[in-house]
Amino acid sequence: MxxxxxxxxxxxxxxxxxxxxxxxxxxxxxKEEEYKLMYGMLFSIRSFVSKMxxxxxxxxxxxxxxxxYKLHYYETPTGIKVVMNTDLGVGSIRDVLHHxxxxxxxxxxxxxxxxxxxxxxxxxxxxxxxxSYVRSLPFFSARAG
Amino acid sequence: MAIFSVYVVNxxxxxxxxxxxxxxxxxxxxxxxxxxxxxxxxHDERVLVAFGQRDGIRVGHAVLAINGIDVNGKFTGDxxxxxxxxxxxxxxxxxxxxxxxxxxxNEKLMLASMFHSLFAIGSQLSPEQGSSGIEMLETDTFKLHxxxxxTGIKFVVLADPRQAGIDSLLRKIYEIYSDFALKNPFYSLExxxx
Numbered sequence: 001m002x003x004x005x006x007x008x009x010x011x012x013x014x015x016x017x018x019x020x021x022x023x024x025x026x027x028x029x030x031k032e033e034e035y036k037l038m039y040g041m042l043f044s045i046r047s048f049v050s051k052m053x054x055x056x057x058x059x060x061x062x063x064x065x066x067x068x069y070k071l072h073y074y075e076t077p078t079g080i081k082v083v084m085n086t087d088l089g090v091g092s093i094r095d096v097l098h099h100x101x102x103x104x105x106x107x108x109x110x111x112x113x114x115x116x117x118x119x120x121x122x123x124x125x126x127x128x129x130x131x132s133y134v135r136s137l138p139f140f141s142a143r144a145g
Numbered sequence: 146m147a148i149f150s151v152y153v154v155n156x157x158x159x160x161x162x163x164x165x166x167x168x169x170x171x172x173x174x175x176x177x178x179x180x181x182x183x184x185x186x187x188h189d190e191r192v193l194v195a196f197g198q199r200d201g202i203r204v205g206h207a208v209l210a211i212n213g214i215d216v217n218g219k220f221t222g223d224x225x226x227x228x229x230x231x232x233x234x235x236x237x238x239x240x241x242x243x244x245x246x247x248x249x250x251n252e253k254l255m256l257a258s259m260f261h262s263l264f265a266i267g268s269q270l271s272p273e274q275g276s277s278g279i280e281m282l283e284t285d286t287f288k289l290h291x292x293x294x295x296t297g298i299k300f301v302v303l304a305d306p307r308q309a310g311i312d313s314l315l316r317k318i319y320e321i322y323s324d325f326a327l328k329n330p331f332y333s334l335e336x337x338x339x
Contacts, residue, residue: 004272023272034270041266048259049284051252052303054149054167056203056245059285066267068276085272 001139004069004085006130008105010118011079013039016109017121019131021140042073042081062094076101090139104130148311149287149303151318152253155335156297158261160254162338172209172244173201179237185228190218191246192227207246212239260301264291294319 005020015035027034042061049061063072065088072090074082074097082097082105108126109115115123134140153162184196185208192208209215211230214222221230230236248256264278282289283306292300292315300318304311326338 020272025272025274025276027270037266038270041263041270044259044263045282048256048263049282050205051248051256052150052289053284053286054245054303055286056171056205057284057286062283062285064267064279064282066271066276066278066280068273069271071267087273 001089001141002087003134003137003140004087006085006100006134007035007038007081007083008100008121009035009039009042009081009083011081012118013043014118015039015120016080016105017126017130019127019134021134038083039081042083062092072097074098074101080105086139093139096137100130100133104133146308147305148308148314149305151303152257152260152299152301153318153322153338154257154261154299154301157335158258159335160257161336163250163253163257171201171203172242173206174210174240174242175200175202176238176240179234181231185231187219187228189252192216192219193246194243202243205245206243208241209244210242213242257301260291261299264293264299290315292316292319298322 002022004023005018007015008017010016013036018031018035027037029037045061045064050057060075061073063070065071068088069085070088070090072084072086072093074094080101082100084093084097086093104126108123108129109121110117112123115121115126121127147167149165149167151162151164152160155161182197182199183194183202185192186195187193194202194204194206196204198204208227211221211227216222216227219227221227231239231241260279267279268276278291278293279289280291282291285306287303288306288308288311290302290304290311292312294300298319300315300322302311302315302318322338326332327334332338
């Protein structure tokens with residue numbers, strides 16, 4: 001089991017943070033383009049899912065998987081989106097994504113007056129705490145470095 | 146535990162077959178007196194609740210019937226505009242049935258081609274080499290399973306999140322498609338299955 005990468009978007013589609021651990025393939029487009037493509041895909045999936053659903057939804061879209069990876073999605077009522085790509089062996093990690101939002105993003109970015117909201121997070125503290133939190137996850141393994 | 150819908154999408158993203166197998170649930174009928182305490186708005190040729198949730202009526206629900214007569218998009222059964230009809234105090238008290246809007250065939254066509262592109266983007270954004278597109282998409286109310294054949298036809302099944310055995314169902318649908326659509330001499334490829 002492993003964690004590939006993590007995206008953090010605000011409600012306007014700005015990529016607040018991106019980090020990667022075991023990513024073997026790049027999308028082949030500039031990073032900025034990739035964030036936009038990812039946000040656009042999630043935005044479309046959200047509207048797709050809300051139209052397709054036979055019943056009223058509460059949380060909405062949670063995750064999707066392909067033959068090689070699984071994308072986990074968590075959205076707060078304020079529109080912050082936490083997206084983590086892992087391999088297929090990982091189950092539901094809603095609580096992990098919620099922790100990244102509530103204990104890391106809110107505590108270290110929202111409550112930090114020196115971090116302007118709505119732009120890429122520059123805080124080194126946030127970056128390193130997030131990195132060590134993800135590295136400490138039970139499904140994060142250092143295989144293939 | 147249930148299968149909600151089946152979609153068959155051709156390699157160009159066109160919907161060639163669709164089946165729904167769920168009874169509409171979560172409908173609420175209520176009698177209202179004049180100032181309607183819900184905010185309604187017109188969206189995609191339908192009258193939807195924009196604000197105000199009560200008694201099982203939720204934001205996003207559509208007006209399905211007025212006084213027991215089904216509405217037809219934004220028009221009542223006898224051809225008047227719904228919003229105009231409900232804006233007139235003389236028509237009250239009025240009984241309105243609300244529920245999740247059912248998909249029209251145009252919307253289904255649109256959603257099928259939307260999924261076709263999401264499928265492609267899903268494989269482009271893969272962090273791993275050689276990934277397929279979306280095979281399973283999970284939400285709190287349903288799971289979408291997709292099986293793409295070597296020739297590019299996609300079979301999509303919407304099922305209950307706890308429903309097992311969808312993979313064999315998808316293979317079985319593929320088998321039925323091959324036997325009864327492809328082997329039919331009157332069927333032309335990529336065209337809707339009748």
